[in-house]
Amino acid sequence: MGTSWADAVENSPTGPPGNAGIAALKSAYVPPHLRNRPPAxxxxxxxxxxxGFANARPTGGSQWPASRPDYGxxxxxxxxxxxxxxGGRDREVNPFGKDDAAAADTEPAFNEQENxxxxxxxxxxxAVETSGQNIPPPVTTFAEIDLGDALNLNIKRCKYVKPTPVxxxxxxxxxxxxxxxxxxxxxxxxxxAFCFPIISGIMRGxxxxxxxxxxxxxxxxxxxxxxxxxxxxxxxxxxxxSYQTGVxxxxxxxxxxxxxxxxxLERGVDILVATPGRLVDLLERAKVSLKMIRYLALDEADRMxxxxxxxxxxxxxxxxxxxxPGERQTMLFSATFPKEIQSFHSNRSQVGRVGSSTGLIVxxxxxxxxxxxxxxxxxxxxxQRDSGIQGKQAxxxxxxxxxxxxxALEHWLCLNEFxxxxxxxxxxxxxxxFALRSFKSGRTPxxxxxxxxxxxxxxxxVSHVINFDLPNDIDDYVHRIGRTGRAGKSGxxxxxxxxxxxxxxxxxxxxxxxxxxxxxxxxxxFAGRPSYGGxxxxxxxxxxxxxxxxRDSSSNRGGSGHDYYGGGGGGGYGxxxxxxxPGVSSAWD
Ligand SMILES: Nc1ncnc2c1ncn2[C@@H]1O[C@H](COP(=O)(O)OP(=O)(O)OP(=O)(O)O)[C@@H](O)[C@H]1O
Numbered sequence: 001m002g003t004s005w006a007d008a009v010e011n012s013p014t015g016p017p018g019n020a021g022i023a024a025l026k027s028a029y030v031p032p033h034l035r036n037r038p039p040a041x042x043x044x045x046x047x048x049x050x051x052g053f054a055n056a057r058p059t060g061g062s063q064w065p066a067s068r069p070d071y072g073x074x075x076x077x078x079x080x081x082x083x084x085x086x087g088g089r090d091r092e093v094n095p096f097g098k099d100d101a102a103a104a105d106t107e108p109a110f111n112e113q114e115n116x117x118x119x120x121x122x123x124x125x126x127a128v129e130t131s132g133q134n135i136p137p138p139v140t141t142f143a144e145i146d147l148g149d150a151l152n153l154n155i156k157r158c159k160y161v162k163p164t165p166v167x168x169x170x171x172x173x174x175x176x177x178x179x180x181x182x183x184x185x186x187x188x189x190x191x192x193a194f195c196f197p198i199i200s201g202i203m204r205g206x207x208x209x210x211x212x213x214x215x216x217x218x219x220x221x222x223x224x225x226x227x228x229x230x231x232x233x234x235x236x237x238x239x240x241x242s243y244q245t246g247v248x249x250x251x252x253x254x255x256x257x258x259x260x261x262x263x264x265l266e267r268g269v270d271i272l273v274a275t276p277g278r279l280v281d282l283l284e285r286a287k288v289s290l291k292m293i294r295y296l297a298l299d300e301a302d303r304m305x306x307x308x309x310x311x312x313x314x315x316x317x318x319x320x321x322x323x324x325p326g327e328r329q330t331m332l333f334s335a336t337f338p339k340e341i342q343s344f345h346s347n348r349s350q351v352g353r354v355g356s357s358t359g360l361i362v363x364x365x366x367x368x369x370x371x372x373x374x375x376x377x378x379x380x381x382x383x384q385r386d387s388g389i390q391g392k393q394a395x396x397x398x399x400x401x402x403x404x405x406x407x408a409l410e411h412w413l414c415l416n417e418f419x420x421x422x423x424x425x426x427x428x429x430x431x432x433x434f435a436l437r438s439f440k441s442g443r444t445p446x447x448x449x450x451x452x453x454x455x456x457x458x459x460x461x462v463s464h465v466i467n468f469d470l471p472n473d474i475d476d477y478v479h480r481i482g483r484t485g486r487a488g489k490s491g492x493x494x495x496x497x498x499x500x501x502x503x504x505x506x507x508x509x510x511x512x513x514x515x516x517x518x519x520x521x522x523x524x525x526f527a528g529r530p531s532y533g534g535x536x537x538x539x540x541x542x543x544x545x546x547x548x549x550x551r552d553s554s555s556n557r558g559g560s561g562h563d564y565y566g567g568g569g570g571g572g573y574g575x576x577x578x579x580x581x582p583g584v585s586s587a588w589d
Pocket of ligand 1: 159160161162163164167184185186187188189190191192334335455456457458482483486487
């Protein structure tokens with residue numbers, strides 16, 4: 001296992017409080033090129049459990065009066081191979097930990113709780129459009145939605161006061177059994193929006209008995225996400241939402257030992273959260289069957305439908321034994337849906353417009369030459385430190401283009417006494433998880449990352465996202481800056497722009513304008529140059545939100561989309577809704 005600043009801090013008994021801690025740890029710092037060598041001495045045990053974060057998770061049984069209306073009914077009590085639910089031998093770990101005890105004492109009503117950022121109500125202003133026929137109306141409170149007692153209790157435990165817009169619109173649609181494609185801003189609560197209906201549906205559903213006596217497992221719902229860390233996070237969230245509902249959630253992803261994940265699966269699984277590669281592996285080994293899938297959710301759906309994931313998604317959706325569209329519910333969620341996907345689905349549906357990057361993020365773009373980037377970064381970090389933000393453990397996420405670049409920058413930052421760690425594809429999964437944990441805890445308040453950390457990660461207290469290297473795709477920019485300004489909290493995003501990024505000028509300017517940000521005059525000038533007007537990404541440009549391509553008659557309807565899902569069936573899609581009746585084939589499939 002490699003060691004980095006983060007690892008050293010993680011294993012340090014005292015952590016890095018102040019300069020003394022930093023000085024003490026300096027000798028433990030190992031430059032990136034020396035990592036991944038066999039450790040000279042024993043190091044702390046790796047994180048245990050499927051998600052690698054189990055060490056931090058408190059254990060112990062529930063202190064809640066159990067409210068498990070479904071426990072014991074068919075399909076939940078078995079716990080044996082091939083079945084789901086919590087078995088008699090398993091004790092469900094309380095994912096709320098200590099908070100649960102405190103919450104249990106008070107049992108606050110929805111309106112007395114708080115999990116609202118300072119600008120949570122800003123979401124109320126977002127214009128929401130839905131399309132499709134006979135769409136169930138949105139709700140304004142969780143109490144209006146019949147999610148079931150056990151799930152409602154968990155929503156309270158999560159301290160969610162009221163549903164966010166994406167939840168208000170999509171949950172009733174999903175509960176009505178309809179497929180949907182939902183586009184909503186980063187940090188606006190999409191995870192709960194697809195988890196709640198799935199959990200509730202499984203709790204109440206009349207689901208046929210799953211095959212017994214086989215080592216293959218038969219999950220009822222599948223949630224796919226593009227990165228390991230995001231799958232781990234969705235798993236953690238889903239475990240909270242499904243606590244004491246009888247619904248069992250398991251995660252499986254690459255880079256972690258297969259046998260541990262298999263053991264978890266064999267204990268029973270209702271909802272399987274997975275990255276596509278590992279799932280394909282499990283399907284090929286016949287460890288998992290998708291025959292019983294009733295719900296399929298794709299988080300970061302535009303990324304999942306991207307060329308990079310095409311072979312795996314095709315295998316999972318088309319070539320495995322998953323029920324056909326109409327026999328299962330399909331949900332696509334993301335903050336961005338580029339032109340191609342919109343166009344492909346446009347023949348039978350309309351996607352309404354949704355604000356794209358959130359107004360909660362202050363966006364700044366600065367012209368910085370390549371050679372000046374490090375000193376400019378140093379200025380920003382010093383300013384933060386001086387203004388006391390670092391002292392309060394505010395976190396800074398720095399995006400770079402390459403893995404080598406990430407290591408080099410981390411090395412340089414550490415040499416300059418800025419505790420930093422990295423997350424990128426060349427690090428082992430264990431190192432990635434250590435790094436993320438160290439960052440989240442504030443022990444290493446600077447994380448240098450490639451795009452592997454761009455999507456979905458919900459890290460509280462990230463106050464500043466710095467695009468040290470801008471991406472080439474405006475959608476990627478939207479996701480990257482969305483690591484701050486989440487759940488109603490404000491954030492800051494700074495981008496270093498230079499002549500290498502000219503193709504981004506127009507898209508960036510438009511995006512900033514749309515979000516009422518101050519666009520520097522020089523950026524507008526660059527954007528005006530015909531040769532730099534592109535801002536094209538790998539999808540050929542166009543964000544869901546910035547422009548509704550389905551309403552653009554010139555768009556290439558039904559053109560170059562991903563038609564390997566079976567010909568683009570019909571049904572209404574909405575941004576926060578849309579949808580189609582059960583039995584109608586999904587446009588996505
Ligand atoms: N109804 C709610 N009330 C308060 N907080 C909420 C509510 N729903 C979700 N949250 C919180 O908002 C944060 C962001 O949610 P989530 O990670 O699901 O966002 P997202 O829309 O999936 O973002 P991204 O596009 O970056 O993936 C989480 O910390 C979550 O716990």
